Amino acid sequence: MRSAKDFFAPLAVGAPAPLRDVPARPSRMIHFFDPSNPKMAAKVPDLVGSVDVLLGNLEDAVKADNKEAARQGLVDIAKATDFGEHTQLWTRVNALDSPWVLDDLTTLVTEIGDKLDVIMVPKVQGAEDIHYIDRLLAQLEARAGLARPILVHAILETARGVANVEEICGASPRMQGISLGPADLAADRRMKTTRVGGGHPGYLVRQDPVDGDIDGARTTYQQDLWHYTIARMVDACAMHGIFPYYGPFGDIKDVVACEDQFRNAFLLGCVGAWSLHPVQIAIAKKVFSPSVGDVAHARRVKAAMGDGTGAVMLDGKMEDDASLKQCLVILELAERLSSSDPELAQVYAAGEGDAGSEA
Ligand SMILES: CC(=O)SCCNC(=O)CCNC(=O)[C@H](O)C(C)(C)COP(=O)(O)OP(=O)(O)OC[C@H]1O[C@@H](n2cnc3c(N)ncnc32)[C@H](O)[C@@H]1OP(=O)(O)O
Numbered sequence: 001m002r003s004a005k006d007f008f009a010p011l012a013v014g015a016p017a018p019l020r021d022v023p024a025r026p027s028r029m030i031h032f033f034d035p036s037n038p039k040m041a042a043k044v045p046d047l048v049g050s051v052d053v054l055l056g057n058l059e060d061a062v063k064a065d066n067k068e069a070a071r072q073g074l075v076d077i078a079k080a081t082d083f084g085e086h087t088q089l090w091t092r093v094n095a096l097d098s099p100w101v102l103d104d105l106t107t108l109v110t111e112i113g114d115k116l117d118v119i120m121v122p123k124v125q126g127a128e129d130i131h132y133i134d135r136l137l138a139q140l141e142a143r144a145g146l147a148r149p150i151l152v153h154a155i156l157e158t159a160r161g162v163a164n165v166e167e168i169c170g171a172s173p174r175m176q177g178i179s180l181g182p183a184d185l186a187a188d189r190r191m192k193t194t195r196v197g198g199g200h201p202g203y204l205v206r207q208d209p210v211d212g213d214i215d216g217a218r219t220t221y222q223q224d225l226w227h228y229t230i231a232r233m234v235d236a237c238a239m240h241g242i243f244p245y246y247g248p249f250g251d252i253k254d255v256v257a258c259e260d261q262f263r264n265a266f267l268l269g270c271v272g273a274w275s276l277h278p279v280q281i282a283i284a285k286k287v288f289s290p291s292v293g294d295v296a297h298a299r300r301v302k303a304a305m306g307d308g309t310g311a312v313m314l315d316g317k318m319e320d321d322a323s324l325k326q327c328l329v330i331l332e333l334a335e336r337l338s339s340s341d342p343e344l345a346q347v348y349a350a351g352e353g354d355a356g357s358e359a
């Protein structure tokens with residue numbers, strides 16, 4: 001076990017000092033693109049400024065024959081693109097047991113380490129995976145002469161990873177956040193689904209028989225396959241001061257269910273989700289920005305609560321220190337998003353008092 005005193009010391013001579021706090025930069029959508037796909041790569045410059053995170057994906061969904069082209073494509077795109085102040089550049093490297101990951105890390109940190117904000121690591125099983133990445137990144141950062149540390153984001157997509165999620169979150173000051181990876185997690189857990197995220201019509205509860213008539217009509221209620229894992233991930237992230245995310249929603253055409261899945265994650269505490277296709281960018285932006293109504297309500301509670309203690313009645317409801325704290329979470333997020341999204345800032349300013357409408 002590392003001493004608490006050493007936790008914020010660089011893991012290699014010459015590496016930048018670890019950050020004390022994870023920067024709370026907007027990351028409502030982590031937009032995936034395959035850098036070896038010329039059509040997708042060509043769209044990257046136009047996406048700068050309109051997405052919070054652009055992620056050059058090197059892992060699953062990139063053909064084995066294209067792994068090297070994807071890595072080089074990402075280097076070329078990063079060198080040629082000015083990502084501005086409001087769009088971060090992330091990558092998802094190949095899995096730690098793959099033949100590609102060592103070259104992914106070595107090449108990317110050496111060539112474009114000054115542009116990369118976060119490295120997403122798939123199929124993380126435990127703290128030992130993060131410790132390996134932590135030391136290797138420090139060595140590579142030192143060699144590349146980088147001034148700021150690259151952060152690490154783990155995908156929660158193995159049963160062992162879920163069992164170890166608290167240790168993973170706290171394994172290094174580099175840990176920026178965790179995403180749920182429902183597709184690999186389903187396979188690893190031997191769930192009997194064939195989808196990339198979302199629900200399943202067979203996972204339900206059924207209303208009791210009415211008057212003992214088991215053949216009569218009975219309502220069924222579809223349940224959320226991911227509730228347990230997301231809730232656990234959110235608690236582990238909150239405990240360690242890092243950020244939780246919902247991952248991919250594979251039914252690109254079903255924008256309604258995508259929005260529902262994203263909103264469930266938002267309400268449970270997640271700050272963003274992956275967008276796999278341009279159509280999912282606007283969905284994530286809408287869902288992971290607090291609604292105008294919630295922001296207006298939070299402002300009213302804050303004003304009514306004065307010094308923040310005691311209890312007041314507002315619209316027939318009791319508000320107190322604890323409901324105020326929830327309102328402050330909404331206001332802090334709205335403020336942070338507004339500072340990089342002037343359009344949203346205007347909507348919040350205009351919506352003062354206009355409870356109920358959605359940003
Ligand atoms: C379980 C996991 O690991 S999930 C994470 C890994 N998966 C991914 O990263 C998938 C990324 N997305 C994709 O590969 C694609 O969006 C697909 C395969 C799902 C659909 O692709 P297409 O069939 O080409 O979709 P569609 O025809 O609607 O695309 C419209 C346009 O948007 C482009 N486009 C599609 N996805 C993206 C994207 N993620 N980023 C930028 N542009 C995109 C297409 O190239 C196409 O461009 P064009 O108009 O110049 O022809």
Ligand SMILES: O=CC(=O)O
Pocket residue numbers: 060122155157180181182183184185196197247248
């Ligand atoms: O990588 C994501 C997943 O769902 O698997």
Ligand SMILES: [Mg+2]
Pocket residue numbers: 060122155157181183184
């Ligand atoms: Mg996966």
